[in-house]
Each structure stands twice: as C-alpha cells, then as structure tokens.
Amino acid sequence: MGQPIFYGSVHVLFYRNDEVLLLKRKNTGFMDGMWSVVAGRIDGAEEVVSAAIREAREEAGVDIDPSGIDVVGVMHRKNTSSEWIDFYLKVKSWKGDIVNKEPHKCEELRWFPLGDLPETVIPYVKSALARNHDRIWFESFGW
Template identity: 50%
Template sequence: MGKKWFTMPVAVHLFLVKGTEILLLRRYNTGYEDGNYSVPAGHMDGGEEVKHAAIREAREECGIVVREEDLQIVGVMHRHSSDERIDFFLAASSWSGEIVNTEPDKCDELIWVDMQKLPANMIPYIRQAISNYQQGTWFDSFGWKE
C-alpha cells in the first residue's frame, strides 16, 4: 500500500492598489470571518496557474479584467488556522472595467483604504500580508505556535 501524501488548500489574494490605497471587501454571510475586512480572494480550482486564479477571482468578485502582465506575485504565506494552508498574494495597479461588488451574497461593502490606516476589523493574516507587502517581505509564516 502506498503512502498517502499530505495536501493542503491553496488560495490567491489580490491586492488592488491605487497609490497608497488598497481595495478591501467586508465579508458577509459566508460563515468565515463575517463582518471583517479582507481582499478579493479565493481557493485555486486546480489545473490553473496562480496568476490565472487571481484573474478569475478579480472577474468573479469585482467585475474587472486584470491582465496577466499587470499582476505581480508579492508574497507567499504558510498559514496555520484550523488547518494548514498556502496563500499567494498578488498585486495589480492596473485593470479594465469598473470595480463593483459582484457577490453581494458574500460581501456587503467594498472600500478603498489607505494601507497605513487599515480598519480594526481586518482579518489578522490579511493585515499581516499587507504589512509584508509594504515592507517588501516576500515570505511569512502565520498562526504557528512557537
């Protein structure tokens, strides 16, 4: 009998940036971190490249088109919460279309916020990832007990 290999969920998170501001969305009716701010994000479907997953999430959650060449992978996080995860963080400052909330059943607000003045009710690992982005820290571990 062969060894069963460990697997974990993988997600992409998109930093849409205008100058010093970042687009945040407030989670609603999802059962996870509802009422707290995050960024457009989602699990990878499998069989898709990281940038393609971010392009898909931008279209699905914000109604915009982000070109592959306008995306930069800015961070990776090995995260522990109720399970173990890998998160990719990508940034874009250029896209086409108007940003709209295309998932009002999962998000009740989209806001532009100065990255130095994030709201108190941010999902903690997202707050850390934005800080890492600002500092140029490309890799981090989060949620592991020492």
C-alpha cells in the same frame, strides 16, 4: 506524523495611490463581518495568476491581463483544522470599474488608506498588507 493537506488560495491586492481595496465578508461561514481583500481558493488544474484573474473578475468585475499582475508574497498559514498556501498578487493595471459582483458574500467594497485600516481586518491579511510588495516575501502565520 500527520498527513499534510494543503489548500491553495490567491489574495488580490488592488492599490490606488496610498489606498488598498478591501471587502467586508458576509454569509461565507469564515470571518464574516471582517475586512479582507479580493481572494479565493485555487480551483483544481488552475495556475496561480489565472486564479487571481478569475477571482478579480468574479468578485470585483474587472479584467486583468496576465502582464498586469505580479506575485509579491507567499504565506504558509495554519488554521485550526487546515493548512493553506496563500499567494498574494499585486495588480498593476486593470480594465473596468470595480464593483461588488458578489453582494451575497460581500457586504461592501471600499478603498482604505494604508495607514488607517479598519480594526477588523483579518489578521493574516493585515500582516500581508504590512509587507514590502516591491520584492517577493514569505511568511509563516498561525504556527
């Protein structure tokens, strides 16, 4: 039996009408050139909603009140050498204009129609975007 090692991450879902905000990764060493959402690892001693608010500020330059964001899904994901617990959070409201605050790690931020996502969306993110975010969901991915 293997010793479990879990990493935690948050994926922040910004919606505008029938569009979702995606970012194109670069210079990260993981899925560079692929589209994802605002996301990042949960720091030690950090609560899930707080981590999502921090990532939104760091990557997209916006402020989110804790009442303006909800956990909508959880994914237990397996990579080749690690296991992740990913929390997906839907943003209901934010303050400020969305801008690329990390151009060294993000080639571009762009709104895409949900029905016309690019082919190069990271597969587990694409799966999460296809879920119903009106109720909480769970998925195992990569097993």
